[in-house]
Amino acid sequence: KAGVTQTPRYLIKTRGQQVTLSCSPISGHRSVSWYQQTPGQGLQFLFEYFSETQRNKGNFPGRFSGRQFSNSRSEMNVSTLELGDSALYLCASRNPGHSTDTQYFGPGTRLTVL
Amino acid sequence: DQQVKQNSPSLSVQEGRISILNCDYTNSMFDYFLWYKKYPAEGPTFLISISSIKDKNEDGRFTVFLNKSAKHLSLHIVPSQPGDSAVYFCAASAGSGNTPLVFGKGTRLSVIA
Numbered sequence: 456k457a458g459v460t461q462t463p464r465y466l467i468k469t470r471g472q473q474v475t476l477s478c479s480p481i482s483g484h485r486s487v488s489w490y491q492q493t494p495g496q497g498l499q500f501l502f503e504y505f506s507e508t509q510r511n512k513g514n515f516p517g518r519f520s521g522r523q524f525s526n527s528r529s530e531m532n533v534s535t536l537e538l539g540d541s542a543l544y545l546c547a548s549r550n551p552g553h554s555t556d557t558q559y560f561g562p563g564t565r566l567t568v569l
Numbered sequence: 570d571q572q573v574k575q576n577s578p579s580l581s582v583q584e585g586r587i588s589i590l591n592c593d594y595t596n597s598m599f600d601y602f603l604w605y606k607k608y609p610a611e612g613p614t615f616l617i618s619i620s621s622i623k624d625k626n627e628d629g630r631f632t633v634f635l636n637k638s639a640k641h642l643s644l645h646i647v648p649s650q651p652g653d654s655a656v657y658f659c660a661a662s663a664g665s666g667n668t669p670l671v672f673g674k675g676t677r678l679s680v681i682a
Contacts, residue, residue: 488669
């Protein structure tokens with residue numbers, strides 16, 4: 456089975472711009488979660504989508520949003536970028552209710568905001 | 570308030586010896602715990618998990634121990650190999666994995682040949 460894929464792998468933007476990141480889960484996985492990793496804060500949960508509905512949301516401003524499509528692929532959008540948004544954005548997929556309900560991560564998108 | 574704490578930012582171990590990585594948690598609702606390994610510029614790789622109904626889970630060289638009364642878990646790697654050098658994250662969730670993972674800040678393990 457192919458793993459979780461994320462595109463693009465690297466992105467450079469300037470302050471005030473917006474960005475969209477994409478995540479394709481493992482085939483058959485219906486839940487996609489997004490995390491932000493920064494050196495100071497570690498991995499922090501952004502949101503989780505299941506069956507095209509946001510199921511959980513972390514403590515991030517409304518500039519961070521996401522969606523999930525009927526094929527379980529997910530996108531994350533950050534509007535009005537700030538320097539502090541520079542981070543590694545990780546996507547993870549799982550299959551809720553499965554006996555081995557574990558989140559599997561993609562390689563991440565490294566976002567740099569100048 | 571950090572609900573999952575990895576108090577050792579780094580650990581160095583000689584090849585062939587045991588590596589012990591520790592993790593403490595504060596939320597008594599956590600009932601599912603995982604360890605991930607992360608190399609630079611890659612996503613975390615799942616290593617091993619344990620449910621709160623168990624106190625030990627083993628997978629090859631990796632064993633996780635859970636002490637619920639102390640709210641403490643540890644990952645043992647025996648024997649340690651140079652390829653184990655990475656950052657190890659402890660994560661926890663409530664609701665048997667159906668709530669978001671809460672991560673510790675990681676411990677960088679260096680296995681010296």
